[in-house]
Amino acid sequence: MTPEESNVYSTEDATKKLRLRRSRMSSAQVHSTCQPYKTGRKFSCRISSLIVGSDTINKIYNLPPPLSENKNYFRHIKPTTMNLSFLSMRVKSFRCATSGIIQATKTELNLRIHFAAVTAVTAAGFILGLSQQEWIAILLLFALVISLELINTSFEKLCDVIDPEYNNPVKKIKDIAAGAVLWSTVIAVIAGIIIFAPKLLIIFK
Template structure:
């Protein structure tokens, strides 16, 4: 974009900034299948957390784990879109590295969340089954 473009100016109103942020969240949810899966699993974990009546401390870990997966998935999508924009959807080895590393970040974060979930829920499920 040309810096002389009259439609380009900084958002000065909170409501406008909030609206653009919500459009961004809706866009990643609508366009990214993996984001929809992460949201579904997160909601299921929140339901399980209510059912198992987690402690305050356990809730904090669950909320952290779920939200960090969502945030990293959004960042992964940003990297994918920037690479596609810069390469005009043509293969480039550096673009592939960027996309692979961003996907790796989502994987590591998801494993972190699964570990947190296992540490919190496995003892509760075990106690429920064998008490």
């Protein structure tokens, strides 16, 4: 027998003995002798995982499954808590957005005028019986005008914080933002005339 063959047989015998020893050990003994994060026995843990299986080792150390088996890895430990945190953050964001609309309505006269116009146009639409396409156009115009007014208000507040004193560049920024609101309002009025004028002419005839 050559030296190479004797080395192969000795390695196989050692592996068989190690497997037999590990198979006679309890799970508590495996846990006490295989602690990679405390004792650094990575090689013995690899041998143990080959013998008892990686699933058993994961259960002993309370480890998550590998990423190949667990696509939702970051929610493995506490998925319920993370879902509740996600929902609570969305609710908080919704409350902050609603609070911003309320604060802008309280402080800005133009925004209150826009909301009054939205209420009047909505009531007129129900009375005159607008079609589905006309309602879609009206709602889009509502969203456009109100959104631009809110953006204009936020720009004005931001400019006041940056430079409370009169400043010509800041004035230009405010004027441009207000011009966007004016332009959208003019277009909305023209579209409203196109939609409501034929219906009003039929009623008054």
